[in-house]
Amino acid sequence: MMILDDNILAGTxxxxxxxxxxxxxxxxxxxxxxxxxxxxxxxxGKSSIYLGKACRKNNQVLYSVDxxxxxxxxxxxxxxxxxxxxDYHIFKMDTLPFFRRTIHLADLEDTxxxxxxxxxxxxxxxxxxxxxxxxxxxxSLEAARLDYISWAGHIVSGGMLLIHxxxxxxxxxxxxxxxxxxxxxxxxxxxxxxxxxTLGVLQRK
Numbered sequence: 001m002m003i004l005d006d007n008i009l010a011g012t013x014x015x016x017x018x019x020x021x022x023x024x025x026x027x028x029x030x031x032x033x034x035x036x037x038x039x040x041x042x043x044x045g046k047s048s049i050y051l052g053k054a055c056r057k058n059n060q061v062l063y064s065v066d067x068x069x070x071x072x073x074x075x076x077x078x079x080x081x082x083x084x085x086x087d088y089h090i091f092k093m094d095t096l097p098f099f100r101r102t103i104h105l106a107d108l109e110d111t112x113x114x115x116x117x118x119x120x121x122x123x124x125x126x127x128x129x130x131x132x133x134x135x136x137x138x139x140s141l142e143a144a145r146l147d148y149i150s151w152a153g154h155i156v157s158g159g160m161l162l163i164h165x166x167x168x169x170x171x172x173x174x175x176x177x178x179x180x181x182x183x184x185x186x187x188x189x190x191x192x193x194x195x196x197x198t199l200g201v202l203q204r205k
Contacts (some may be wrong), residue, residue, distance in 0.1 A: 005106065012102050013082065014046030016136075016164070021050045023196040024134065024162065028054035031160045034131035038063040038154075040119045040147050041137035044085075044095050045102030045112075047164075051134065052108040060131075062108075065122050067117045068096040071138040073174075074178040076191075106144070123150035130154045131171070144176040148184060155204045161190060163200040 009021070016024075024047060028035055028037050032055045042048050055062045070093030073080045087094040096116060103112050115122050119137060133151045137143055148163075166178045174189040181200045184190050190202035 008105050009046065009049060009103070012046045012049070013085070013098065015044055015080075016045075016046045016050075017197055020164070020197050020199045021047065023199055023201070024050040025054045027160055027162065027201065028132055029057055031132035032058040032092040033137060034159050035129050035157050036061045036109060037132040037134070038065065038130050038151065039134040039136065040065050040151065041135070041164075042066040042099055042114075043136075044098040045106070047134065047136060048103060048108065048112050049106045050100070051132075052103070052106065052112045056108065056111045060111075062112045064112050065117070065119045066095070066137070067118050068100070068116055069093050069097065070095065071143070072140050073108070101114040117182075119147050120150045123154075126151075128154070129156045130159060131156060132162065133161040134162040134164070136175070139165060139174045139176050141176040141179060144180045148180045152184065152187075152189065159204045159205055161202040161204065163202075164198060166195065166198050166200045 028051045037051055037055055039051055041046055048064050052062045085093055085095050103109055133155055135147045137147050152161060163177050163181050168178055168180050184202055185192055190204055193201040193203055
């Protein structure tokens with residue numbers, strides 16, 4: 001059973017639905033028995049709580065990859081811009097202090113390993129097999145596809161690939177995560193499992 005502090009989750013900025021979060025926890029609880037987990041796009045740490053708590057149950061770690069400068073849609077003038085997360089001294093987004101606060105409050109500093117850079121940069125010398133990869137970074141087609149190409153090959157057999165914000169209808173959201181989800185299926189490397197709202201769930205063969 002998952003035991004989380006609802007006050008911490010409620011006070012953490014993010015776009016993850018609670019039902020999707022509960023599924024992240026459940027899936028990571030099984031997948032982290034196969035190896036460490038990795039998320040791309042931690043933002044302020046909401047998904048990191050669900051994934052990190054599951055990893056800790058198995059004495060495993062979560063690598064959290066994010067440059068913390070915000071994705072395309074979170075920049076000034078864009079739909080998801082949040083002025084609270086903007087550093088006016090350097091005139092850039094900076095979600096890292098909020099992420100670190102979340103990890104501290106959730107008592108996950110010995111479980112969650114922040115990697116502060118672009119995901120393709122982190123992947124260049126990556127050699128650790130992964131039980132789970134959660135893609136929730138930039139939602140342009142280029143960014144989402146690069147995240148998939150960079151990390152899917154590191155997932156062990158039986159491990160999980162999770163992709164957030166999948167919308168088939170362009171009126172509901174961006175098509176990039178859905179396109180990458182279909183590419184993963186077409187690769188023949190993954191089995192399709194039931195989606196949870198906008199969370200795509202694939203298992204490595």
